[in-house]
Amino acid sequence: MYRIGIDLGGTNISAGLVSDEGKLLYKSSIPTTRATDRELTELMAKFCIQIAKKCDISLDQIRSIGIGCPGVCDDANGVLLYTVNLPFKNTPIAEIFSKFIKAPVHLANDANCAALGEVVAGGAKGYKTSITLTLGTGVGGGIIIDNKIYTGFNHAAGEVGHITIHADGEPCGCGRKGCFEAYASASALIRESRRAFHAHPESLICELCEGDVNKINAKTPFDAKRQGDKIGTQIVDKYICDLGEGVINYINIFQPEIILLGGGVSKEGEYLLAPLREYVFKYSYGHDFLPRTKIECAVLGNDAGIIGAAMLD
Ligand SMILES: [Zn+2]
Known part of the structure; x- marks a missing residue:
């Protein structure tokens, strides 16, 4: 069949x-x-x-x-x-x-x-409890408990992008302020890089986008950091802390066996994962005496x- x-x-x-x-x-x-x-x-x-x-x-x-x-x-x-x-x-x-x-x-x-x-067939195969966070235009994802999607009583659970990371922070499309999505999405990286473009014309970000603010994408600040740029490093490091805060929240509530990151930003691979793990394991509950949640990249794409x-x- x-x-x-x-x-x-x-x-x-x-x-x-x-x-x-x-x-x-x-x-x-x-x-x-x-x-x-x-x-x-x-x-x-x-x-x-x-x-x-x-x-x-x-x-x-x-x-x-x-x-x-x-x-x-x-x-x-x-x-x-x-x-x-x-x-x-x-x-x-x-x-x-x-x-x-x-x-x-x-x-x-x-x-x-x-x-x-x-x-079923990707990065969380063999794990009964997992959370996938897709870091794209927004932050989407799903919570899987005992191999089943957790939907909540009204079918609307798993809106993983809309937990507050910063009270009174950046506005979010959902009407709240400071949502995870407003800090951990590709759009957030672009927003911060565009701000840096205007505030720090000396930054490598301006050179990488050839002086055209519209050419900035989520990879631009990572490329700047890789080349040792101070502003690019600040943007990426702050991004990783914000992403980490959301990941820690999900670990503290669900203690899933694995958290997968998908979407465009996850293409950074270990360059993103290694510092993220370090941050998450420093602050997640019970990190030094409980088995740790794995943090990896999603593998199946679309x-x-x-x-x-x-x-x-
Ligand atoms: Zn929101």
């Missing part, structure tokens, strides 16, 4: 055929057209049929279909309750799918699916969401 995992994004719908062991066998994507929620759901169902055809399997060989959605899902009732930037609201996804395919449909938040994917969605049942 096979599974299909779908990653419903604002720009593209990516989907893949996945084995029962969680191996991604085939993947493809189509643009997310401007359409109603029902039309988009039908589009996803037809895309599944297309994938089965392309892979030369019958629809009876599909054990289940999972969809990672950018929003809040009620999996038990097959309803996508709410999405950000897409027109879904209380959409009966499972019911619409059933008109096209018999296989049961499961729903979960897309970042949660990526966290589950890492457990495939994590497809694999996790496919393995939802």
Whole structure:
């Protein structure tokens, strides 16, 4: 038997055929057209049929279909309750799918699916309790307890970017101030580097972006630090402390076996991980007498969401 995992994004719908062991066998994507929620759901169902055809399997060989959605899902009732930037609201996804395919449909938040994917086939394989933090435009992720996504009673748990790191700090898109996301995202690195660009024209940051503030990306301050630049070093060191504060909060609450970092910033690898571990193990609760949470990079990239969605049942 096979599974299909779908990653419903604002720009593209990516989907893949996945084995029962969680191996991604085939993947493809189509643009997310401007359409109603029902039309988009039908589009996803037809895309599944297309994938089965392309892979030369019958629809009876599909054990289940999972969809990672950018929003809040009620999996038990097959309803996508709410999405950000897409027109879904209380959409009966499972019911619409059933008109096209018999296989049961499961729903979960897309970042949660990526966290589950890492457990099934990625960096958290073999660990029952893990947290994945995706450091991108925002900070997303998922909390996995006993190999299952922790969703909370209302399906909205695991919004890992929105815990306060600095009271009365930088404004966050969620309406609060000082959220983890406002300090640990790639956007935060860019914001701080842009401020440095204006405040410290002598910094290597200005040279690395060729004098164009819009060319600054999350890698720029890391590159500056690597070349010994004082301002780049300050930005990165502060970033690592802020990231560390969030990681410590999650360790102190959940004591997961492993925390994975994904997203663009995680491409820094050990250059980020080594000082982060040092900071985290210095301040996390029970660090000197309890087994320590491992901190590593996520490995599946964009495939994590497809694999996790496919393995939802
Ligand atoms: Zn927030």
